[in-house]
Amino acid sequence: MIGYNCKYAPVEIMAGFGEKYQLINNVAENFDYSSAILHPNMCSHAKAVLEDVHRGGYRKLLFMNCCDSSRRVFDAVSRDMDSGVDFSCCLDLPSCTSCCAVEKFRDDLLDFINRYEKFSGITFDVKHFLSSFSCSKKEIKGKYVALLGARSNKTIAETVRKCFKGIDVLDLTCANNRDLPPFEAASDEPLDSIMLKYSKALLSQVPCMRMRDIKGREALIESKNCLGIIYCTVKFCDYYDFEFSQLKNKGIPVIKVETDFTSQSSGQLTTRLEGFYETVRQKSGEALLKDTGPTKGKFFLGIDSGSTSTELVALDRDLNIVKMVKVPTGAKAAVGAKKALEQSGIDDGDIAFTTATGYGRKNIDFADYNVTEITCHARGAKYLYDDVTAVIDIGGQDSKVISLDENGLVSGFAMNDKCAAGTGRFLENMAKILELDMESMSEIGLNYKKDLNISSMCTVFAESEVVSLIAENNSVKDIVHGLNKSVALKTKALSAGVKDLSALMMTGGVANNKGVVSELEKQLNTKIFIPEHPEFCGALGAALIAAEQFNLKKFLR
Amino acid sequence: MNKAIEIFGNHIYRLARTSPRKALKELSFVYKTAGLKCRYFPSRSLLPARQYMQWAAADSAVRPLIQPDRSAIVSIYLPCEVLHAMGIYQMFPEALACYLAAGGSEKFFIEKAEEAGMPGTLCSYHKSFIGLAESGVLPKPRFIINTSLACDVNHLSFRRVADYYNIPHFMIDVPSRYSPENLDYVKDQLHRMVDFIEENSDFRLNEDKLAEAAGRSRRTLDNFRKILELRKDIYLSDEMTSHMLSVFATHVMLGSKEAEKYSEDMVQQLSRCPRGRKGVRLFWVHTLPYWQDGLRSLLNFTDRCEIVGCDMVLDALDADTGQEDPFTYMADRLLRNTSNGAGENRINAVLKYARELDADGIVWFCHWGCKQTAGSSSAAKKILEEKGFPTLILDGDGCSRQNANDGQAVTRMEAFLELLEKRK
Known part of the structure; x- marks a missing residue:
């Protein structure tokens, strides 16, 4: 099997040699091998390619010199004696389709054919080459x-x-x-003429x-x-x-x-x-109606099953909040939700409809419906603050910025990736290093003297930066302020695409952190509305959606 | 950070947001003044040639800021003899970012680029450059010309900035290997570059002036070969900045009168230095974080160690300076650049220069976001150490405080020096 790395790779030539080929694109189980070979700041795909080749799935490699990482991975696989690769080639990818570039690429293709003939002892078969072109593009007619x-x-x-x-x-x-797509060429046409057409076709994708x-x-x-x-x-x-x-x-x-x-x-x-x-x-104008469960009872429940805590909000038929409960989620989302329901004191028979949200939303068996916390936070925010244009939600393990249109519907959102920097978990870890509880952490940074910068993008690096700052005898107040600022900057970057920050609201547990809120206001140059119980906004939104689903169901009936 | 630099940096941070034109004026004034200070009130701790180059580099950085209509944005590897011959000034990301970092002023521009959606993992030289352009501080030049050599971001930032300014853009594609066919391919593009300039401006190429610029360029490289030879048994009290300035002299400024004078003066002044060595001799790979306090105090003007060479300064020395035709010479230089192609090319060049300079150890500096350098670092360490050169992989950033951890860098560098001292 020949592994290739790029869409510009001339794999049809390999078909002309009767070889099979495959794009190297598997995810990695781990980066055990590549982390010893490549610097940590290299592209993750490149590391995954290195892992894949090292595992021995490919006898031959056809690479395009299409980016720095590919080039360095090719260097590394060329040195890897255990991969079982017995032929490897890396071709230059011209960056345009000018005549000179097409001709240069043709020469490289001819040279490659020559090299492979010498290596394999197989003669290049133009007929096989030409018949290997297939119109693989899927025709899509609908949305x-x-x-x-x-x-x-x-x-x-x-x-x-x-x-x-x-x-x-x-x-x-x-x-x-x-x-x-297949191109017109006769099998008795001179090879350099065929390769000129092929070069142009490859570069014209x-x-x-x-x-x-x-x-x-x-x-x-x-x-x-x-x-x-x-x-x-x-x-x-x-x-x-x-x-x-x-x-x-x-x-x-x-x-x-x-x-x-x-x-x-x-x-x-x-x-x-x-x-x-x-x-x-x-x-696209389609309602969020899905198949829903029973429709009786007097309360609408919203349950937000988060990574740290589970919140429950109950609304009566007039959409007044009648219960708010918060319990630790524990190891299982369903158990946490059940516990919240028990603590609310609401009987099963009194529940008209339940909507679950948060990470554990799909594991709550008594919920009639589930919807993501993005939609729920937007809905809850609109209920609490009618003018709201955007919501910042920073929870335990993620942070989101949600834009709302004039009807309170989500018009866009951005969310942090796997990295925990800029989330509640990040602040909790830093509080541990600084030996502070979360309440002190919230206030202490407000009275800073020195404007420190914690610039590392990664929680792990930030941790060592904080340790360095402690070693340099910086005060805890100043360090906490630096941390608040780093969370604010990370959130500011997330909110870069939000068009209207004029009526901004913050939800999630970190909204209770005064230092972070104050820094965010400074960075975004706007006042932030904080509801009385910011951590319940998602559950409130879920309860409102429960009411909506219940009424829609009734209407349809 | 020096208090004055900190105050100036904070001032530019505020000013660039509200009055970009004013920020440009103040930055240009400060660079020019710093350059003039080196020329007319030189410090005793540096060779006069180094101080001349500080002025020359500052002058060549400020000129395009003041006269953008006779300037071009270029990439660091672009052979600029043609531009010198035509009287076109050059702006390039590395110089722009270095001067910002020296004045503690890079933060606003990097933030500006990141706010516009540039990834945090992107090279900070180019982030500073994009931020400078899109904040309205960098004045609009006539056109942009860059090569594809060595670095991915060449394909991205120049195109983006050309679109932003709506100015013509030309790119030279550099294949990864030297061959007669590839030489013709690059040479043809260099000729087309001249056509591009003439089509898009009133500048016209005078062949005699190009021959003069190419002559200066060849002589400058020959002088750097002599510097390499001389440096083998000379100790020089110096600072990191000197090597960065030499990078400018053997790249964008190559072919200018100033770069030639600098190289000539260096040869003369080094010839007069007493023979002998003090402390540990380090060979540096890639750019230098010359503004980073902890490393400055460890590496600048000290008997404990000295940086005897930097591979970026020397990466064009394999060029065939005997080539008469200027276009062949420039194309040859691009293809034979030691940063072109496989990582082994660069590692072998580092090994060669470390041997020629009789270095004790090698610092492989992984500038944030540079996959070329970081990608070869592990292999380099293995190969260079097998050949007897202890090698430190040092992560940092050539121009942004955001990605540099001074405490960690100092600990690693100091431990490396201790290791080398024990070996001596």
Whole structure:
């Protein structure tokens, strides 16, 4: 099997030698081998490729010199004596389709054929080469969502397909966007003439971000049938953020998913994609009605099953809040939710409808309906603050910025990736290092003297930075202020795409942290509305959605 | 950070947001003044040639800021002999970012780029450059020309900034290997670069002036070969900044009168230095965080150690300076650059220069976001140590305080020095 790394790789030539080929794109179980070979700040996909090749799945490698990481991975696999690779070649990828570039690439292709003939003793068969072209592009006629950007992987593609059931998913990411229709050539045509055409065809594909002229990429999202874009980026691959930064203003729903090319924490990925699904459905005018359960009783319950705590809010038929309960989630979401229900003192028979939200929402068996916390926080925020235009929600393990339209519907959102920097967990860890409880942590940074910067992007690095600051005899007040500022800056970066921050509300546990709120106000240059119980906003939204679902069901009946 | 620099940095942080044009004026004034100070009130701790180069580099950085209509943005590896011959000034990300970092002023521009969606993992030189352009501080030049050599971000930031300013953009594609066919391919693009400049401006190429610039360029590289030879048994009290300035002299400024004079003066002044060595001799790979306090106090003007060479200064020394045709010479230099192609090319060059300079150890500096350098670091450490050169992989950032942990860097560097001292 020949492994290749890029859509510009001339794999049809390998077919001309009777060889089989496969794109190297598997997620890694771990980075045990690559972490000893590659620097930690290398693109995660590159590390996953190195792991895959090292495991011995490929006897031959055909690489394109398409990015710094590919080049360095090729260096590393060339040195790896245990991979079983007996032939490897890395071709230069020209960055344009000018005549000189096409001719230069043709020469490289001819040279490659020559090299492989010498290596294998097999003669290149033009007929096999020409017959290997197939129109692999899937014809999509209806609405679809597009996967765009750098590498996607199996986990992302499967999760997208699960969340967008019934809607076509078009994978247009980096290497998966290979589109090489058959071209006209006679098998007795001189080889250099065939290779000239082949070179041109390869280089004329929809350009990747490395190419000089990228106007052809606009066609990827121009279709009216494209409902939304799931934009994939890979940690330490910088190519596609350049495109993503310009997509946000195109008016099409878009969400960024950054992967480290391991099996993603699927819970978070599912939450984000389901949240995006809800946004796309709302934008395309379809109600969020799903199959619902029984319709009796006098209370609407909303349960927010978070990573640290579970909150329950009960509303009466007039949508007045009648109960608010908070319990630790514990090891199992269902147990935490049951405990919250018990503490509320509400009988099963009095419940008209229950909606669950939060990470554990799918494991709460007595809930009639579940919806992501993104939609719930927006709904709860609108109830508490009618003018709200945006919500910042910082919880235990994630932080989100949600934009609302004039009707209080989610018009877009951004969410942190796997990294915990800028979340409640980050502040808890830092409080432990500084030997503070969360209450003191909330206030102490307000009276800082020295404006310290904690600049590390990663929680682990920030921890060592804090230790250094302690060693340098900086006061706890100043360090906490530095930490608050780093959370605020991280959140500011998340809110970069929000158009209207004029009526901003903050929810989630971190909204109780006065230092962070004060820094956020400073960074965003706006006043932030904090509800009396910010941690209940998600559960409140869920309860409101429960009422809505109940009434819709009744209406339909 | 020095208090004055801190105050100036905070001032620029506020000013750039509200009055970008004023911020540009103040930055230009400070760079120019700093350069003039080196020329007319030189410090005794540095060779006069180094101080001349500080002025020359500051002057060449300020000129395009004052006269953007006769300037181009270029990438660091672009052979600029053509531009010198045509009288076109050059702005390039590394110089712009270095001067910002020296004045403690990079923060606003990096934040600006990140707010616009640039990834936090992107090279800080280019983030500073994008931030400078998109904040309105960097004035609009005539056009942008860059090569694809060595670095991914070449494909991205120049195109983005060209789109932002709506100015013409030209890119030279550099294949990863030297071959006669690739030489012709690059040479052809260099000729087309001249056509591009002439089509998009009133500048015209005078062949005689190009021949003069190419002559200066060849002589400068020959002088750097002599510097390499001389440096083998000379101790020089110096600072990290000197090596960064030499990087400018053997790249964008190569072919200018100033770079040639600098290299000539260095040869003369080094020839007069007494032979002998003091402390540990370090060979440095990649850019230098010359503004970082902890490392400055450890490495600048000390008998304990000295940086005897930097691979970025020397990466064009394999070029065939005997090539008469300027275009062939420039194309040859690009293809033979030691940072081009496989990581082994660079590692072997580092090994060669470390041997020639009789270095005791090698510091492989992984500038934040540079996959080229970081990607080769593990292999480099293995290969160089097998050949007898202890190697420190030092993570940091050449121009942003955001990605540099001074405490950690100092501990690692000091431990490395202790290790080398024990070996002597």
